[in-house]
Amino acid sequence: MARGLTRAQLGVTDAMLATFGDIVFRMSHNLQVREGDPVRRLDWEAIERQREAMGLADGQIAARLGLTRQQVMFIRNSEESRRFRTGQQAYLLDLGGGRRFRAEKVVRLEERFSYSADALRLRDTFRFDAALARRYVERGWWGNDTLPGWLARNAAARPDAPALVLAGQVVSWTELQQRVLRFAEGLRSAGVAAGEVVAVQLPNIPEFVIAYLAICRLGAVMTTLHMPYRGMEIAALARHSRARMAICLGEVKGSSPAAAFLDAGTKVVVVGAPVPGALAFADLESSSPLARDWPAPVAADPFVLLYTSGTTSAPKAVPHSYHTLLSNARLSVPEHGLSADDRVLSAAPFTHLFGLYALHCAWACGAASVLLPAFTPRDLAELIAKERPTALWTAPAHIAAARAMGLLEGERWSSLRLAIMSGSACPEELVRDFAARVPRCAVTQLWGMTETQAGLYTRPQDAIEMHARSAGRPSPGTEVRIADGGELQVRGCLLFPGFYDNAEANAGSFTPDGWYRTGDLAVMHAEGSVAITGRVKDIINRGGMKFNPADVERLLDSHPKILQSAVVPMPDPVLGEKACAFVTLRDASQSLTLEELVAYLLQMDIAKTKLPEKLVVVSEMPLTPTRKIIKGKLRLP
Amino acid sequence: MEGAKQAIFEYCRKHGALAAGVADLAACERIAPPGHRPRDLFPRVKSVISLGVGGQTQGAWQLPAKAMAYSGSTEARAYKIAYGLAFFIEHKFGAPSVYVPPDMDPEAGPRVPLQSLKLHAELAGIGARSLAGDILLHPQFGFMYYASVYTELELEPDAPMQDNPCPAPSCVNLYRQTGRTPCMKFCPAQCLSGEVDAEGRQKMMRYDMAACAEFTQxxxxxxxxxxxxxxxxxxxxxxxxxxxxxxxxxxxxxxxxxGAWFAQCFECMRVCPIATRAPQADPILRRKA
Structure with missing residues (x-):
């Protein structure tokens, strides 16, 4: 248009635009050339000669080209708009204040980083209730905590203090930071970008920690695979997580995780012996450090994608941002009574959130992490005796196993001031016994989920009764309630936003008012502590009589011949469901009959409707990495 | 006539103008394109008065580009003085006058003004074209914004400046070493290029105004x-x-x-020794002088 006239009224065609667009643009004032200083000198000959080079008005161009002035106006405006690139002022915004434009440093906007479709898909999971998010920020729960930020802070405040301790080897905070930055550069050069998922399947070794922090430094996201996982699980999780790279061992107990990842089409970085087709961890770590100004992640960024332990159903992917997990760790450190002087040991694997929580708490306060590559009762006891940790993250099964081998005796555990037991239901007797054997150590319980990290825990100063009989009170920033039917529900600054790429799971997991249905059964005591009593999905419905098998299991576990038990429903044509007890025996050479079991339970004054009606003795239970029985894998004969 | 001119200049000075001058009307008419000549706007014009304002503290030149873009412009001060000056001439001398609208005429060409304030200032001797896209510079006042008044009062025109301060000696030195003056080197749009002759004077100025506009307009x-x-x-x-x-x-x-969005980026002026170190742009130094 020009002066309100349309293209048709002006007689401008696409052909005319194509023919004259360039010359009109060039003849106008868009490109100017001046020789000498003719106007100031009033050099009339030069002024006239240079008129065209200095740019012509539309009317002058029209006269030169044989077009109407309105046609030139239309063509020029169209051509200018076609050429005009928007957003160019963005280049200006970093200038000034002593910073000058340097052509060699300019990266064109269209060539600058953008998140991949997969990364955006993951980031899109992070939708929180706006009012709750505002509350978390206003209360100071959500800040800008990030793991790279904490690492930098600890390296600056305690450069020579130990960050990692492993078999006599000490890695200082400074050294850890340097190794992380070098490996981050190695990952970057191997193609890892912000927002991408990197799978890690490693024991609790320094390489795990370095990989974790380096992934975070790049703004990427770590997903963990538990060490027992093999080809089928690796393929499934690599596919679901859309991992761009995996960091793993070349060989584990005759199997090759590296080969499994390579088969799944994932790039692999291997720790230890070289594997054809895989990059070597050591090679990546020998890179020069990541550039200081490489964009650091922020607290709203996702940084882990963890799969639930999946005891009752197929694994579900739980994404967390720094907001959720690090606010929980930061707020919990004073509750656990931890400080920079502590030495934190996790018997739980770092591939599980409970193990990561040990790292998060240690890093929140600058404490050292004592590394136990893989749990055996003897290795745990010897490491504690040698490296003298002050805080222990452990599952009840770890302590039970150590006790069964007589490893709790003597002074070897005397360095402990705090033990946090979690991962599965903790027998009351075990807590009391452990506390009695390590009298200077507060034996606490913690309840958490991959979806929440640390939701409930007892505090070191609590009475032994509370430690033994409950999972404690909510962590700061956490709210819990017991819904009708006894289910524990939770919300707060620690809560994940929802499952990744699993609308079906999300639909049933949250109440309309935003509470997460944990699936755990619980009771709340008068003083506000919460005891976990079982799983909603474990409830057995025997002809309309519903009962929680946890009570039966607790009694079975006290049987002198039984090491572990699990009571699950079995189909019955009349009653719908009946109880079936799976057990492992302390002494495999002994035998146990259903009659013997029933007689024992009846002695304990249990309702007959809860009695197991079938007994299956197995050599070992299917266990999660935190030693929780995976009931879904127990198969009825 | 001379008394009227002095009164006009005094008005400008008292109201904050750094410089004022009278452009040769005939030259304006001859150089401006048809439709953009003074008589096209104000047929009975006898004189073209140009005035300049400006002056930035040393600190202002260190502002981030975004702040400079939003706060560096002082053209509104020039417009205000010119607006008042038109009334002053009418009241004092009874000659119809008009503050020249400083806006563009999008029908004329890309970023083409209704009337060229730059041409008026150059002919009035209060600015000379620089290698920085023809931005006018003054050896004493540096980088200024200009405004104009057309009046039926007849005033003696001034001559253009005798010498062009651009390029400054330090810029010539850089040009001889690198082939570029500071404004060419540090322009974020890289829209400036040119040549300096053996005597250190402007030989050629090339300005890609379209590229410049992408950043600023x-x-x-x-x-x-x-x-x-x-x-x-x-x-x-x-x-x-x-x-x-x-x-x-x-x-x-x-x-x-x-006045709310980018209109200049100032990066060429930020590195210009004439713009940033103009001694008389500083009112304290000016008073001492």
């Missing part, structure tokens, strides 16, 4: 952004309407013309 982005927002890839009649010169004026008025 953000009102020009509005129609394209709107067209993109409605995914108007094929230029519909509605999309073309966005480019209509009259509509373009609207974008200008709601953006750069309102």
């Amino acid at each position: 953000q009102y020009e982005a509005v129609p394209k952004i709107l067209a993109e927002a409605v995914a108007d890839e094929v230029r519909s009649a509605g999309g073309e309407r966005l480019l209509d010169p009259d509509t373009k004026m609207l974008w200008y008025k709601v953006s750069a013309g309102s």
Whole structure:
């Protein structure tokens, strides 16, 4: 248009635009050339000669080209708009204040980083209730905590203090930071970008920690695979997580995780012996450090994608941002009574959130992490005796196993001031016994989920009764309630936003008012502590009589011949469901009959409707990495 | 006539102008293109008065580009003085006068003004064209914004400046070492190039105004952004309407013309020794002088 006239009224065609667009643009004032200083000198000959080079008005161009002035106006405006690139002022915004434009440093906007479709898909999971998010920020729960930020802070405040301790080897905070930055550069050069998922399947070794922090430094996201996982699980999780790279061992107990990842089409970085087709961890770590100004992640960024332990159903992917997990760790450190002087040991694997929580708490306060590559009762006891940790993250099964081998005796555990037991239901007797054997150590319980990290825990100063009989009170920033039917529900600054790429799971997991249905059964005591009593999905419905098998299991576990038990429903044509007890025996050479079991339970004054009606003795239970029985894998004969 | 001129200059000085002068009307008429000559706007014009304001503290030149873009412009001060000056001449000398509208004429060409304030200032001897895209510079006052008044009062015209302060000796030195003056080197749009002769004077100035505008004249982005927002890839009649010169004026008025958006980036002036170290731009130094 020009002066309100349309293209048709002006007689401008696409052909005319194509023919004259360039010359009109060039003849106008868009490109100017001046020789000498003719106007100031009033050099009339030069002024006239240079008129065209200095740019012509539309009317002058029209006269030169044989077009109407309105046609030139239309063509020029169209051509200018076609050429005009928007957003160019963005280049200006970093200038000034002593910073000058340097052509060699300019990266064109269209060539600058953008998140991949997969990364955006993951980031899109992070939708929180706006009012709750505002509350978390206003209360100071959500800040800008990030793991790279904490690492930098600890390296600056305690450069020579130990960050990692492993078999006599000490890695200082400074050294850890340097190794992380070098490996981050190695990952970057191997193609890892912000927002991408990197799978890690490693024991609790320094390489795990370095990989974790380096992934975070790049703004990427770590997903963990538990060490027992093999080809089928690796393929499934690599596919679901859309991992761009995996960091793993070349060989584990005759199997090759590296080969499994390579088969799944994932790039692999291997720790230890070289594997054809895989990059070597050591090679990546020998890179020069990541550039200081490489964009650091922020607290709203996702940084882990963890799969639930999946005891009752197929694994579900739980994404967390720094907001959720690090606010929980930061707020919990004073509750656990931890400080920079502590030495934190996790018997739980770092591939599980409970193990990561040990790292998060240690890093929140600058404490050292004592590394136990893989749990055996003897290795745990010897490491504690040698490296003298002050805080222990452990599952009840770890302590039970150590006790069964007589490893709790003597002074070897005397360095402990705090033990946090979690991962599965903790027998009351075990807590009391452990506390009695390590009298200077507060034996606490913690309840958490991959979806929440640390939701409930007892505090070191609590009475032994509370430690033994409950999972404690909510962590700061956490709210819990017991819904009708006894289910524990939770919300707060620690809560994940929802499952990744699993609308079906999300639909049933949250109440309309935003509470997460944990699936755990619980009771709340008068003083506000919460005891976990079982799983909603474990409830057995025997002809309309519903009962929680946890009570039966607790009694079975006290049987002198039984090491572990699990009571699950079995189909019955009349009653719908009946109880079936799976057990492992302390002494495999002994035998146990259903009659013997029933007689024992009846002695304990249990309702007959809860009695197991079938007994299956197995050599070992299917266990999660935190030693929780995976009931879904127990198969009825 | 001389007394009137002195009274006018005194008015300008008292109201904050750094410099004022009278441009040769005949030269203006001869150089400006048809439709943009003083008589096209004000047929009985006898004199063209140009005045300049400006002056930045040393600190101002260190501001981030965004702040400079929003706060560096002082043209409104020049317009205010010129607006008052037109009334002053009418009251004092009874000669009809007009403050020359400083806006663009989108019907004339890209970023073409209704009347060229730059031409007036140059002919009035209060600025000379620089290698930085023809921005006018003054050896004592540096980088100024200009405003003009047309009046039926007849005034003796001034001559253009005897010497051009651009390029400064330090800029000539850099040019001889690198082939570029500071404004050419540090322009974020890389829209400036040129040549300096053996005597250290301007030989050639090249200015890609379209590239410069992409960085600074953000009102020009509005129609394209709107067209993109409605995914108007094929230029519909509605999309073309966005480019209509009259509509373009609207974008200008709601953006750069309102003083709210980028209109300059100042990076060439930030590195210009004439702009940043002009001794008389500083009112304290000026008073001492």
